[in-house]
Amino acid sequence: MGSTVIKNGTVVTADLTYKADVKIEGEVIVDIGPNLSGDAVIDATGCYIMPGGIDPHTHLEMPFMGTYSTDDFESGTRAALSGGTTMVVDFCLPSPGQSLLEALQMWDNKSGKASADYSFHMAITWWDEQVWREMDEVVKRGITSFKHFMAYKGALMVNDDELFASFQRCADLGALPLVHAENGDVVAAMTAKLLAEGNNGPEAHAYSRPPEVEGEATNRAIMIADMAGVPLYVVHVSSEQAHEAIRRARQKGMRVYGEPLVQHLTLDDSEYANPDWDHAAGRVMSPPFRNKLHQDSLWAGLQSGSLSVVATDHCAFTIAQKRHGIGDFSKIPNGTGGLEDRLAVLWSRGVNTGRLTMNEFVAVTSTNIAKILNLYPKKGAVLVGADADLVVWDPARKKTVSAATQQSAIDYNVFEGFELTGLPRFVLTRGQVAVIENEMHHQSGHGKFVAREAKNPVNQALSQWKDIVAPRKVQRSGIPASGV
Ligand code: URP
Ligand code: ZN
Ligand code: ZN
Ligand code: ZN
Numbered sequence: 001m002g003s004t005v006i007k008n009g010t011v012v013t014a015d016l017t018y019k020a021d022v023k024i025e026g027e028v029i030v031d032i033g034p035n036l037s038g039d040a041v042i043d044a045t046g047c048y049i050m051p052g053g054i055d056p057h058t059h060l061e062m063p064f065m066g067t068y069s070t071d072d073f074e075s076g077t078r079a080a081l082s083g084g085t086t087m088v089v090d091f092c093l094p095s096p097g098q099s100l101l102e103a104l105q106m107w108d109n110k111s112g113k114a115s116a117d118y119s120f121h122m123a124i125t126w127w128d129e130q131v132w133r134e135m136d137e138v139v140k141r142g143i144t145s146f147k148h149f150m151a152y153k154g155a156l157m158v159n160d161d162e163l164f165a166s167f168q169r170c171a172d173l174g175a176l177p178l179v180h181a182e183n184g185d186v187v188a189a190m191t192a193k194l195l196a197e198g199n200n201g202p203e204a205h206a207y208s209r210p211p212e213v214e215g216e217a218t219n220r221a222i223m224i225a226d227m228a229g230v231p232l233y234v235v236h237v238s239s240e241q242a243h244e245a246i247r248r249a250r251q252k253g254m255r256v257y258g259e260p261l262v263q264h265l266t267l268d269d270s271e272y273a274n275p276d277w278d279h280a281a282g283r284v285m286s287p288p289f290r291n292k293l294h295q296d297s298l299w300a301g302l303q304s305g306s307l308s309v310v311a312t313d314h315c316a317f318t319i320a321q322k323r324h325g326i327g328d329f330s331k332i333p334n335g336t337g338g339l340e341d342r343l344a345v346l347w348s349r350g351v352n353t354g355r356l357t358m359n360e361f362v363a364v365t366s367t368n369i370a371k372i373l374n375l376y377p378k379k380g381a382v383l384v385g386a387d388a389d390l391v392v393w394d395p396a397r398k399k400t401v402s403a404a405t406q407q408s409a410i411d412y413n414v415f416e417g418f419e420l421t422g423l424p425r426f427v428l429t430r431g432q433v434a435v436i437e438n439e440m441h442h443q444s445g446h447g448k449f450v451a452r453e454a455k456n457p458v459n460q461a462l463s464q465w466k467d468i469v470a471p472r473k474v475q476r477s478g479i480p481a482s483g484v
Contacts, residue, residue: 002038013362027387047392070410071316123146150181176372176456181235183213203273205288243260336414343365352421401416423437424437
């Protein structure tokens with residue numbers, strides 16, 4: 001087995017920055033230090049050697065709103081690798097009434113063509129004793145996080161009793177519940193009202209889901225998780241109202257993680273005012289883009305640590321798919337792309353502006369996710385024994401984002417025209433060089449499913465505490481005779 005050494009670079013991790021060579025044998029890192037030698041050399045002069053990005057929130061080839069998201073595990077993981085993301089965590093989505101295990105089989109079939117490693121979250125889209133039972137088997141198969149939609153009424157939404165039952169089951173299994181936090185009842189009512197008033201354009205999508213619907217649902221999910229004694233992960237946090245709920249919970253000691261998206265950090269609600277219907281509809285996603293005050297709040301959350309992770313919620317639809325919603329915004333498939341550009345956009349708008357340090361960048365794009373999802377240090381680390389999922393990052397390389405040159409299979413890019421400085425020079429997936437600047441050397445089928453263990457330390461600590469404070473019957477002597 002030949003070895004490879006990445007030479008002349010600076011290792012940047014979530015907590016350290018230092019000059020060192022990194023040696024790889026097979027799929028793993030075997031040495032880190034000065035003057036290493038190997039059979040092949042990768043030159044990292046002027047570059048940073050960082051853990052590959054992990055995107056914890058993608059929807060590849062997902063059936064949704066009458067169609068399928070266009071990027072599948074082939075184009076999606078290719079797009080990911082091209083931008084330095086070496087692992088994705090995708091959502092396995094049983095249709096209401098469908099067995100979780102049957103849905104898992106479908107996702108297993110789709111993911112065989114992945115060129116980067118992947119894991120799954122399992123969505124809880126309905127509830128009964130079968131779902132309760134199958135959750136145990138899902139965890140045994142290495143899927144230890146369960147997603148709940150508090151929006152999409154009449155389709156994927158679950159109610160509070162179902163949320164509480166599922167969160168309690170997660171607590172028992174040592175799993176992590178995730179929520180899409182928007183009040184689906186209020187969104188449905190506001191949507192009907194807007195449409196009745198003739199407000200049917202893509203901008204009305206944003207009017208139908210103001211920050212309050214997100215803040216309310218985030219608070220509700222946090223309280224329900226606290227009662228169930230389980231940690232909570234809130235996906236696509238887009239507003240100060242939701243962030244405030246998370247911030248307050250964390251100050252009280254609750255184990256709540258918030259995930260803003262790179263789109264919400266860098267694109268605002270003025271996109272929906274664009275006179276071009278296709279442009280505005282291409283930005284329709286839930287929650288919608290917000291104004292600058294919300295964006296500032298999200299950046300502050302990443303800086304202070306009240307928000308933990310930056311994802312994309314990559315759910316890419318073509319313009320033709322978006323046009324299903326002409327005349328009725330509620331039929332525009334919800335979702336945007338971002339997987340390919342997440343790292344470079346966050347670097348340009350975050351590190352190059354001084355909002356984030358390089359180490360914070362690594363933390364929020366890779367290491368924190370790996371820790372929360374119990375993947376660390378196999379993923380998210382530059383350490384001996386870790387998978388050689390690495391990005392050699394050239395802080396001087398530039399590009400202007402353009403759909404014409406992207407790997408993603410859709411026909412536009414929400415970051416079109418963004419001028420970026422800081423891009424991958426090399427990307428390695430489990431030791432294989434998959435990207436050299438603009439050249440793709442990825443291999444469809446190279447990506448492997450990564451199983452995860454349940455009962456991480458945070459789950460254990462919460463269960464221990466919950467047990468201590470559990471309701472206990474008061475033992476009494478001399479009980480008075482009943483009746484008067
Ligand atoms: O609009 C979005 N976010 N589409 C993807 C599905 C979801 O809600 O995460
Ligand atoms: Zn969502
Ligand atoms: Zn999503
Ligand atoms: Zn080549």
